[in-house]
Amino acid sequence: MRNFIQAGNTVVVPAPYALTSGQGAKVGQLFGVATNDAALSADVALDLTGVFELTKIGSQAWTVGALVYWDDTNKRCTTVATANLLIGVAAAAVAGGAGNTTGRVRLNASFRANDP
Structure with missing residues (x-):
């Protein structure tokens, strides 16, 4: 097929802000995890699945399977849908203590506006 470009699991885009490898990033309605460090507007490869x-x-x-959203203002994940981008689901349960500041997210590779 002559018009095929790539599988699309990773895309290269201009960094929307300075990024460290492993950090989440929102570019319009596209969300991914940076595979490399990048300065603002520099090319960064984002993994969209995994x-x-x-x-x-x-x-x-978080409970397993809970919808997870990206809060771009605070650059972190949340289960609150309002004003945030749906990025995937929780892949593991996480307690709600103040020190529980990371969670496993299965990215959905979609780029859609907020849920209704």
């Missing part, structure tokens, strides 16, 4: 350990709100408990 399970990643990402920063989350510490006081929020």
Whole structure:
């Protein structure tokens, strides 16, 4: 097929802000995890699929399969849909203590606006 470009599991985009490898990033309605460090506007490869350990709100408990959203203002994951981008589901349960600030997220590789 002559018009095939790539599988699309990883895409290269201009970094929306300075990124460290492993950090989540939102570019428009596209979300991925940086595979390399990048300065603002520099090319960064984002993984769009897979399970990643990402920063989350510490006081929020997660259950396996709970919808996970990206809070781009605070650069962290949340289960709160309002004003946030749906990025996937929780791949492991996480307690809701203040020190529980990371969670495993199975990215959905979609780029859609917030849930209704």
